[in-house]
Amino acid sequence: MNFLLEAGHTVTVFNSGQHDEGVQFIDSVERIYGNARDEESVRSSITTNDWDIAICTYGKLRMLADELAGKTDRFVGITGQPVYKGAARRTPDGSIPLPVQEHADRQYDASNYTGRVAVGEDQIFMQHGRGDFEGVLVRYPGVYGPRAPLNHEWAVIRRVLDKRPFMLMPHAGMSYFQRGYSENVAWLVYLAATRKEAAGNAFNSGDEQVLSAARVAELIVEELSSEMELIDVPGDLCKNIYPLAEKAPLILDMTKSRNLLGYRDRVSVEQATRATARWYAENPLSEGFDTDTVIPAAGSFDYEEEERILRAWLNAKESLSDL
Numbered sequence: 544m545n546f547l548l549e550a551g552h553t554v555t556v557f558n559s560g561q562h563d564e565g566v567q568f569i570d571s572v573e574r575i576y577g578n579a580r581d582e583e584s585v586r587s588s589i590t591t592n593d594w595d596i597a598i599c600t601y602g603k604l605r606m607l608a609d610e611l612a613g614k615t616d617r618f619v620g621i622t623g624q625p626v627y628k629g630a631a632r633r634t635p636d637g638s639i640p641l642p643v644q645e646h647a648d649r650q651y652d653a654s655n656y657t658g659r660v661a662v663g664e665d666q667i668f669m670q671h672g673r674g675d676f677e678g679v680l681v682r683y684p685g686v687y688g689p690r691a692p693l694n695h696e697w698a699v700i701r702r703v704l705d706k707r708p709f710m711l712m713p714h715a716g717m718s719y720f721q722r723g724y725s726e727n728v729a730w731l732v733y734l735a736a737t738r739k740e741a742a743g744n745a746f747n748s749g750d751e752q753v754l755s756a757a758r759v760a761e762l763i764v765e766e767l768s769s770e771m772e773l774i775d776v777p778g779d780l781c782k783n784i785y786p787l788a789e790k791a792p793l794i795l796d797m798t799k800s801r802n803l804l805g806y807r808d809r810v811s812v813e814q815a816t817r818a819t820a821r822w823y824a825e826n827p828l829s830e831g832f833d834t835d836t837v838i839p840a841a842g843s844f845d846y847e848e849e850e851r852i853l854r855a856w857l858n859a860k861e862s863l864s865d866l
Contacts, residue, residue: 545569546733552596557589566690579603585610596736597676604663612675619736620667623683624721624747624795626650626660632791642796645682645745664745677742679735684749684795685787688725688815689822695722695787696816697841699760700823703769710771711849713778713788716757720790723749724815727808734804741804747795750812756788762813763820776856783842784849 547554548570555573577588579602594615599607604620611618624630628648629639640647652658664680671678687694702710731748735741754762757773764771778789800806810818828841 544572546729547736548572550733550737579607582606582610589614598732598736604660605666608663608667608670608675608678612670615676617677617679617736617742618667618670618675619679619681619732620664621681621683621732622660622664624685624793626664626682630791630793633789639791639793641792642794643747644796645747645799668743671743679741679743680745681732681735681748682745682795683728684721684723684747686723686725686728688819689826691725693840694819694823694828695785695840696759696763696819697823697828698785698787699763700767700820701827701841701844703764703767703771703820704824704827705844705846707771707846709774709853710760711776711781711784711852712757712760712773713776713781713785715775716755716760716773716785716788718756718788718790719753719792719794720756720787721749721753721793721795722759722812724808724810724812724819726810727815730809731800731804731806734800734806738804744799744803746800746804747797748800749795749797750815751797751801751808752812753794754812754816756785756790759787759816760785762816766817766820767824774853776852780856781849781852786840786842 544554544556545568548568553573554568555575557575557577557579559578560574560576575588578584579599585602585607589610592614594611596617596619597607597611597615598619598621600621604622608618608620624643626649627639627643628650630643630650632638649661649664650658651661667678667680670676685693685695687696699710727750728748731746735746760773764773782789797806
C-alpha cells in the first residue's frame with residue numbers, strides 16, 4: 544500500500560481489523576472493516592461505485608469479483624503458484640517444465656483449493672472480456688520477509704537462535720523453489736495495478752533470481768554469525784525439518800513481468816534473505832507459529848529426534864564405507 548500512497552493515491556483498506564496492530568503505513572488510510580469471505584459483509588461494507596483500483600489479496604476471489612463488478616475500473620486478483628499443474632510435487636519428484644510461464648497448464652481439480660483458484664482466475668478474465676472491469680492477475684510465489692505469514696526461513700533462524708550445533712539438510716538442500724521478498728512482490732503488484740499495459744494479463748511474481756534451499760540456509764547462518772553446521776541427510780530420513788528443501792524445484796518465468804511492466808527487484812534475493820534473518824532474529828515468532836498444523840511452513844523442531852536421526856545416518860555411512 545505504501546507504493547500507492549507514495550504515488551499520491553487515496554487508499555482504503557478493507558479487512559477484519561484483526562492484524563491492524565503493528566502495521567503502519569507512510570500516510571493515513573481509510574478503514575472499512577468486514578469479512579472478505581462473506582458475501583453479505585462485503586456487499587454491506589463496500590457500497591461506493593467509483594473505485595479506480597481494487598487489489599484483492601485475500602478472501603473469496605470469485606465472490607469479490609462479482610461484488611466489485613461495475614464498482615471499480617481495475618480489479619487485481621492475487622492468486623499463487625500452486626495453481627500451476629504439477630507445482631505441488633515434493634522433491635525429488637519435480638517434473639514440471641521450468642521456468643513456468645503464465646500460460647502453463649493449471650490445476651482444475653475443483654475438489655481442492657488450487658482447482659477453485661483456476662476457476663476463479665477464468666472468471667476474472669471472463670468479466671474483463673465483458674467489460675465489468677479491467678482484470679489483472681498476480682500469482683504469488685513463496686513470500687518471505689518481515690511479518691510474512693509463511694516464512695520457510697524460520698526453520699533455520701530459530702535453530703540459530705536456539706544455538707543448535709547442526710541442522711539436517713534434506714536432499715543436500717538442492718531444491719530451487721521460487722521465493723519472493725515482500726517488498727519485491729508488493730512492487731510488482733503496484734505495477735500490475737497501475738500500468739495500463741497490465742489489463743487482461745496474468746503475471747508471475749517473485750525474486751528475479753532463485754537460490755537453492757542450501758544457499759538460503761547458508762546466508763542466514765552467515766548473517767547471524769552462527770557456526771551451525773548444515774549436514775546433508777537423505778530427505779526420507781528427515782522429513783519436515785526444513786520444508787523449503789523438500790519442495791520440488793519450481794522457478795517462475797519473470798520475463799513477462801519484466802518486459803510488459805518494467806519490473807526489476809527492488810532488493811536482491813541475497814540482501815532480502817539477510818534482511819529477513821536479521822528481522823526475525825530481533826522479532827522472533829511466537830511458539831504457536833512453530834506448532835501451527837494449518838500453516839506448517841517452518842517445519843518441526845524436535846531436536847532430540849534430529850540427534851537420533853543424525854546418529855543413525857552416521858552409523859549407516861560408516862557401515863557402507865566398510866563395504
